[in-house]
Amino acid sequence: MTTARRGTAPFRLGLAALVVTLLVDQVTKLGLYFGTDLVLTQPWRLAPFADFLVVWNRGVSYGMFQQEGGLGRWVLVAVSCLAALALSAWMRRAESRLLGLSLGLVAGGALGNAIDRAAYGAVFDFVHLHWGGWSWYVFNIADAAIVAGVIGLILDSLRPTPKGTGSGL
Template identity: 75%
Template structure:
């Protein structure tokens, strides 16, 4: 599979899983009324509407801020998708697809509801992580992939008849 197609697969898989999980939980369950749903001592599902960006920064209550964040997410997804189609690296294409798919998933929420639907809460004792969703997790995984791609040695084929570098 070419890097571009792999990246597109990562983008579409992220977008579909993200939207399916949000729509399923919001419209297909009573999570809003019966939260939290505990999954052992460290994880639960709760409903949080994030009107800001990552980690709840830059909260937007008005329509202008909402649509600016939607436009920024769409522009970022478009730019990342163009980069994704031009790279020869499978790791980089996958990472970019994960980030673009996550940005699109959260942009859809913002456009439809005015906020992003977050629901996964991890915690241990007094320690509590931010509430997030599949799009957010994909964006973080994509950033890890970008970092790995930038620090791993580049694998280029050598002259014909010479084995590739290890």
């Protein structure tokens, strides 16, 4: 089987993951923000350990590197878009379905959050998990997809390399 043929299924799976992640992320954000009164009536208790509430994240993961100015906002949009392009190029060469899926999840999440930054200047986060005195950061579907994708990338990297495909070192 040729390399181009072998990479078709992982790429298609990754592309599907990217599109589904982006669509579900944007539909949930737009639906909650414009289609409900969550902003006015938050938090919404979903379970003893989960709420919906609105947090506008102007930073990156876990709210680090907060960007209040316009330049920082657009730098983060550009970095997210460039990362999604690079991940998509990598996805094109992926040889395992897990790698293709994982790259698609990360790229779709990056694009979902980039859209928020471009449109609103911040990312719309709304899921809060907590238990007792423990509280996790507030996140969205794009963030969850990125985390799942990174876990998949780690798992894929731990898989043994088939014989004859090593680096030659």
